Amino acid sequence: MKFSLIAAVVLLALAHGSFAKDATDLGKLSAYFEEIKAKLTGDLSQVLSNPDLSSQAQTFLDDNKKMLEPLAAQVQDQLKSVAATMDDKLGPLAESMQEQVQPMIVDLQRKVEDLFRRITEEAKAIGQ
Known part of the structure; x- marks a missing residue:
């Protein structure tokens, strides 16, 4: 009986240690995803705030508009x-x-x- 009790305590200690290790791995994974999220947000805001991107997009639109106007006229x-x-x-x-x-x-x-004339005549005949 003592042996079973000691084995159960050892087993619970190992299980607790294993779960604790998983919890720290989960914390590391969560922190890693937070870092990726912050980096992507920063990179995206940097790209969008770039004035060159805006001018490049406007140039692209103007060029394509010039190319499509003759095609639209043909259509x-x-x-x-x-x-x-x-x-x-x-x-x-x-x-x-x-x-x-x-x-x-x-x-x-x-x-x-x-039909209208007949109905009118019949109505007059009924009314007389």
């Missing part, structure tokens, strides 16, 4: 051409549809007027 001209072609093709189609639909509209209008 706009092509779109105008496509729109004109579509208008030429769809214009006759729309006129044809108008010619086909117009008699139907006239017939519908005549039927509605007849």
Whole structure:
């Protein structure tokens, strides 16, 4: 029994020492990450506050704008051409549809007027 008790105490002491070592390793790891975070934050703020970076970015934007303006004009001209072609093709189609639909509209209008006239006549007959 004494032997078991001594073995348990030794085992607990070893386990406690092992956990203590892990805790110090965890503290070192946490400190390492804090150092990395501070270094990255400092480097990033230094890069962003660099006036050369701002001027380089503006130059880059201006150069690309100059390159894209002619391309935008070409695309706009092509779109105008496509729109004109579509208008030429769809214009006759729309006129044809108008010619086909117009008699139907006239017939519908005549039927509605007849229906309205009959309802009015029946209403007058009921009222007399």
